[in-house]
Amino acid sequence: MVLCTRMPRPLAASLFVFAALALAPGVARADDWSPRDESSSDDVLQSYGLGTNHFGSVAIVYTPRSVFDFEENEQDPPIAGTGALTIAACILPLPTLFGGMGGMEGDITIGFPLFKSYFGGFGANLGLVVQPISFRHLRASLAVGGGFNAHGYGYLKPRIAFTIVPHYIDAEATYRWIPETASNVFGGRTDGLEDEGFGEHKFRASLFVSFRQRKDRDDFSVPGVHLFFEYTRVSGDTEELARVSIRAGDFMSFGLGAAL
């Protein structure tokens, strides 16, 4: 009864998705597409979780107008940008019972200014990745994990990646969601059920360009170029956000790096 009266649309939609998943006809299963058989020589490449051809990235990121100096002027603070060095990797070594892949992802970020900055400072996150759609040139995955920088958080990150030019150009889009309920602000108010932290929605579009076809899976002699753009929406308590020199709002970041 409680479920009926308080069941919202997202819950009903989720139940529908579950039912559709369970009752899908045999044709939809397509005898369970077997991505591992599609191109067996590229099995190991399928375990790479950045784009469709890479597993690691080292990049510099610039986020303009992302540091608000409230100590200088509380009402009209000077605004500066944030620079960061980020190292990311994603490996999916485990073929699953359903033809997908599973693995881990993680990244480390060192941002400047180092202190009292939402995008700056030292941060890292680690997540589990499930990649149910795991074709050679089309990937879709979901990551669940946690991390820290200006706050400690848990996140959910769906991802889709596809090849544009085989072996040379591939693209990736991710959306990382940090619910406010999954965030804990360090040094904030006493933690409790009502004490939510910062929320974040981050959309990221990446383009990977390789200049030479990989001879084999261990051929890293010519790293590719990793270009990406991020659109981040930050929310949370104004006072808590001010402690990390930021306001609630939308921010854009630009990144350039090398992809392995």
Next chain:
Amino acid sequence: MSSFRQHLLWFPAAWLVVLAAPGVAAQGTPTSPTPSPNTPTPSGASGAQPPPTGSTPPPTGSTPPPTESTPPPTESTPPPTEPTPPPTESTPSPTEPTPPPPPPAPIAPKPTPAPELTKFQVQSHAYSGFRWPGYTVGASIRGGGGMFGSSLGQGNPLVTGYRFVERGGFISGFVVGGIFYLLGATAASMPDSTSVSTSSYLRTNNRGETERVTTTTYTATSSRSAAEREAALEAAGEGAKGLIAYRQQSFELDVFTRKWFGSDLGDARGYRMNFLFTVYTGKRFILEGGFGFGDVSAIVPGKDILVEEKYVGIPVRFIVPWGPFYAQAAVDLNFRGLDFGLLADDEIETREVDGRRMRVDPVRPIPLTISVNAMLWRLHLSVGVETARPWTGQFGYVATAGARF
């Protein structure tokens, strides 16, 4: 369980077939003196053995020649054999007919191979689900006085959340192996013995006062060589690698939220995670154990009570797979609950939640959960009952639904 059912079906069926066979009726009981048709008889004077017939006369010492009425030997009966010529006659005379070569021994029919499981059947098999890498992403709901039930007896929270399970992966090995490696590295770098000695004496200072000077000496002795320490460190590293490579492991992560699928249905917030390894696999069951921790806060609906659950302990799972289903008994041995509340602070703590001053109900349960699970292709469903205080008659329910990838 399926093979057990097969035995149940085949056992009476096999007896019926045996009793209905005509040869068996003629043979009588095993104590009958009549030899079995397949029983080899001793060779007679001629050295030849008669072909067995359906009604073999009792042995008389002289073997009658085969007659037309004698049926030919069947595949199941050994064919008659010619006497072996003496070794001196290595080359038979051309006038004598060459004895025909003995026919090949009858080939026993191959047992019917078990039907090969289809991919769908494998994917819907619980045991395969335990032994092959797989992930389940879903949701969970708990109600009543189960794992997160209040100890005050004034109602219980509804705990809703999301559930992530990895089976046959490496998360548990990664975490526990890392802890093992850290412990091993610490042990490798520690001194082999330490001692603390204290000495004191009296002296007179510049002002003519007598004062006691106390000296404490800490001594650490290392008797192991550098090579031994290196070996210990290497062993720790190998142990960690072994745990990571161990495929029979699982990882359970529950994240509880009040905004379940965007609703206000739930009353709890927090998390719980368990890192599990298969410690024993029997013929019919699997036993898992590991390490886990969690922290959950939940509001009792309509009451100013905040249930604060904390857990650090050893999860134990007893699993009985049966086709696409499996039954599971789970106990989370909570170290923080081993005092059964005897060491709890008597002072009542209050906390302000949602603008209301609430009484904190600290619970450190050791819950027992008995559930039935179904792995139906990409769907994983479970329903069960659980209790942390069975002596009070407080029971709750738990249900989960997830998609398998």
